[in-house]
Amino acid sequence: MTTESQVNDYLARLRAALTGMTVAEREDIVEEIRMHIRERSGDPGTNVETVLAGLGPADELAQQYRTGVLVQRARTSISPVVILRAALRWATTGVEGFVVFVIALIGYMTGFSFLLLALIKPFFPANTGLWVGPDQFNFSFRLGATMTNPASPVHEVLGWWLIPVCLVVGSLSLAITTKFLQFLMGRFHWKVPFAASAHARPAMMAL
Amino acid sequence: MAQSDHRSTEIESPDKWEAQMRKGCLEMAVLASLWYGRLYGLEILRVLERDSSLVLAEGTIYPILNRLRAEGLVESQWVEAEAGHPRKYYELTPSGRDRATRMAETWTQFSAALGYLIEPVLKDRRVEQPL
Numbered sequence: 001m002t003t004e005s006q007v008n009d010y011l012a013r014l015r016a017a018l019t020g021m022t023v024a025e026r027e028d029i030v031e032e033i034r035m036h037i038r039e040r041s042g043d044p045g046t047n048v049e050t051v052l053a054g055l056g057p058a059d060e061l062a063q064q065y066r067t068g069v070l071v072q073r074a075r076t077s078i079s080p081v082v083i084l085r086a087a088l089r090w091a092t093t094g095v096e097g098f099v100v101f102v103i104a105l106i107g108y109m110t111g112f113s114f115l116l117l118a119l120i121k122p123f124f125p126a127n128t129g130l131w132v133g134p135d136q137f138n139f140s141f142r143l144g145a146t147m148t149n150p151a152s153p154v155h156e157v158l159g160w161w162l163i164p165v166c167l168v169v170g171s172l173s174l175a176i177t178t179k180f181l182q183f184l185m186g187r188f189h190w191k192v193p194f195a196a197s198a199h200a201r202p203a204m205m206a207l
Numbered sequence: 208m209a210q211s212d213h214r215s216t217e218i219e220s221p222d223k224w225e226a227q228m229r230k231g232c233l234e235m236a237v238l239a240s241l242w243y244g245r246l247y248g249l250e251i252l253r254v255l256e257r258d259s260s261l262v263l264a265e266g267t268i269y270p271i272l273n274r275l276r277a278e279g280l281v282e283s284q285w286v287e288a289e290a291g292h293p294r295k296y297y298e299l300t301p302s303g304r305d306r307a308t309r310m311a312e313t314w315t316q317f318s319a320a321l322g323y324l325i326e327p328v329l330k331d332r333r334v335e336q337p338l
Contacts, residue, residue, distance in 0.1 A: 031293075032248060032269060032295045033266075035293065035295070036248055036249055036269070038292060039249055039292075039294075040249060040265070051265075054264065054265035054266070055266035056265075056266045056267075060266075064266065064267065064270035065273055
């Protein structure tokens with residue numbers, strides 16, 4: 001009885017300290033440690049106390065899991081394709097994942113739009129530019145011959161400078177989006193949830 | 208002067224150095240233990256206890272396995288065992304086998320070079336302080 005409550009207490013502290021991950025991941029870890037304690041304490045000359053001592057304090061064990069994830073984050077890919085795919089998988093797991101996916105989509109679309117503008121400027125020089133109207137805050141990119149009407153107060157300000165400006169802004173958008181998403185993925189401990197463990201042992205999870 | 212300072216810190220913390228060395232080798236040891244097939248956490252622990260003196264705390268092995276899985280070097284699977292409770296088995300992926308191979312090669316070269324370097328240290332120690 002006492003040993004069982006000791007184990008449950010240890011696992012409860014472990015569970016509480018395993019922050020920043022999905023429920024499925026957390027329960028998977030807790031189940032694995034529970035099975036370790038159960039099997040290890042059956043060894044000759046061993047009991048639950050020595051097994052728990054061997055595992056170390058629950059919060060330190062949780063810390064090791066979290067540190068491992070930080071290392072993993074440092075090795076994360078910078079490819080937009082990989083990150084977008086990861087964000088899409090994450091989006092299926094809940095609200096925070098969906099928000100990240102939307103941020104990823106907007107960030108990458110902004111970045112690629114700027115790069116695209118730089119690319120099409122040489123082919124459509126009259127239609128591509130930074131158009132500034134009478135309203136000071138009304139900056140916009142326009143791709144229409146209608147706006148090139150000389151009578152219109154709206155005029156283009158960058159000329160050929162548009163190309164380097166768009167290249168820089170587009171690259172920055174892509175870089176910032178990538179860095180930000182890597183930060184979010186590390187912070188929320190993103191990983192693909194594994195279906196096998198999510199439903200496997202609900203009875204044991206109740207403890 | 209600086210050299211003697213350096214030496215004294217080294218002498219003060221040989222345990223820390225040893226712990227870090229073991230920790231650094233643990234990842235390679237875990238991958239190597241899976242070379243012949245899948246094992247569950249406690250089995251890996253027992254293999255490491257039997258074949259080496261690497262494991263300092265039993266809990267260390269599980270976060271390492273978790274990270275190796277996140278890196279795609281191992282795959283895990285819960286299996287209902289005859290023991291009456293499920294066990295989480297780990298298996299090397301192809302990239303895990305590659306990593307283990309490269310680590311083993313690096314380790315062999317490294318330890319051969321270092322063994323040659325420390326040979327005189329051990330020889331002099333035997334002369335001065337016979338055990």
